[in-house]
Amino acid sequence: MHAATFFDGEGWRDGILELVDGRMLLRNATPAHDLPRLDGVIVGGFTDHHVHLQLVDHALLHSSTLARVVDLGANPAVVAALSAKMRAAENTCANSSGARETSADPCGANEASESTFSGAFLAPHGRRGPHETPHRAAHPVAVEFAGAFLTPVGGYPSDRDWAPAGSFREVADTAAAGAAVAEMANAGASCIKVASNADAGPVFTDDLCRAILDAASARGLPVVVHAQGSGEAQRVARLGAARLAHAPFTERLDDAEIAVHAASVAWVSTIAIHDGDALATAVDNVLRFHAAGGTVLYGTDMGNGPTPVGLNANELAALRDAGITGAPLLRTLAPQDPRDPASVLLRLPGTDAEPTLARPLTSADLKA
Template sequence: MRAATFFDGEGWRDGIIDLVDGRMLLREESPARDLPRLDGVIVGGFTDHHVHLQLVDHTLLHGSTLGRVVDLGANPVVVAALSTAMHTVERAAATPGGAKHAPESSVHGAFSTPQRERREVSDRFSTSHAVTVEFAGAFLTPVGGYPSDRDWAPAGSFREIAATAAADSAVAEMADAGASCIKVASNATAGPVFDDDLFRAIVTAATARGLAVIAHAEGTGEAQRVARLGAARLAHAPFTERLDDAEIAAQAASVAWISTLSIHDGDTLATAADNVRRFHASGGAVLYGTDMGNGPTPVGLNPDELAALRDAGITDTALLRALAPQDPRDAASTLLRLPGTDADPTLARPLTSADLKA
């Protein structure tokens, strides 16, 4: 048993770590003065708010420091089955090494498939854990819209919507499959986008099912438009254009942004990072997300994404909030040990029973 400092999702608290029936458990409780204190601090498993599990070796997540992922575009039947399976540990010892794919810096580029990936295995972790998978199911897109013409899009991973009835049906299908949100493609640089009425109809149908709409907004004015029409989150921090300060303030008051900065480079990265910096300074909610599966992204925590967020002014506790760690008081959470409250999240490692004996 050890006294411990832990992160509850908003700030730091005191608690006690104990080994109960072979499991490391944390409870919020003021420790006795003479109870030895664990070096470092405790957080729950981190969250990647934008992944594509059909495009990576998802088994590597069991050995990573990610405890939860949100899949934003997949065949709903396949990803629902993965969600169920990944609640249990699939391998005795998995690792989070970077599954490498063909280079790709554009958000709307060609994703790589697991069949083409070259796995780089790290021996940093020797423990495996369950992973919580939330998902949107299929992209909802206009007829001929993104990503319907992309080779990387798995069979069944998009639904082409022409009218309100089809929108209602697609939302119901995703909800019945277990979706926690709805993904809408609004990519004006790669094909048609929904008109305002049909986008609103999707939002209405999703809201009736208790589901938020997450929009891939790309093209001039699309980020502002989808926010005005009711999207709750942007799947990518706006990167097509620099938003002015009034637009940033309006966005900060109405939507959250999933970062995905590290998929960009050059001027596009500079634009996205500048938007994120001002959005965060305006009180906007920035969520860590990598678009895992788009190019050479690690299957686990992405140091490049963390570095880009820090460069945009999101550091220390704000960075932990963006990572949305699981509540370590929840017995189902992955428990991670960090060297300190301001430590680089890449230094986190799974807590083990040996930590209580040190």
């Protein structure tokens, strides 16, 4: 039993860490003064809010520090099956303490991906770096998903070679909008993805966009929009989108527009996929959005070029460039609550440590 400092989703606090039936568990209790203290601090497994699992070797996630991912564009049948498979692996990972500390691979972390597809979404991009060094310890990964992109007839990404078969639905009218939303909801989607890319083809009219938003709302599903092109981020916010799949990078939003977004729309960062003017614009927008109290969520567009299948150091550096550091940076990663017995527990060297230094906590940490 050890005293431990942990991140509860908002800030740092103290608790008690103990080994119970071979599992590391954190209790929300005040430790005695004479209890030995864990060297370092504990956080729950991280979240990437924008991935494309059909475009990467998703099995590598089991040995990363990500414990949850949100797929924002895939064949709904494929990603639903993958989500179920990774959930089925959860009991094996969680109940096999040796799997967390040896080279055993009960979660399939060393398997070849069943559906790997390489491509670029917004190419060309810059700021590429080395992949996250994989850890040998396997852990469960929760997969949430939107299913297919909903796009106008001929809209993005219907003409893209990288788009896997079945990963988009061309929506021509209100009836098709309702059917597409129902299909994704029935597949198990936790959100709906809309493409509103005026730089790459047609976008929905206001009325048809509202029809999708209404259909999604009736199912209790938020709508995440890929907004690209002059005025698109502002338009979809006005129409009621809950989240942008990318921090705005097409143009600089003025302070009044930033204030509107900060009050009503969350932004998934994906800053590091850009270079040049788009990168500078995204950083400036996020800097002011965060300062205005807007919600920024860590997301990488994993699969967009040679991105790491794990935590992306380039994205974290871009977020820091946008003024997000310390506890606010950890909050963008939406770590699991480490007090939840189902959470993946990670160890950091200290409260100010770079998140890429996190590694899975093991019983050996209590013997040091």
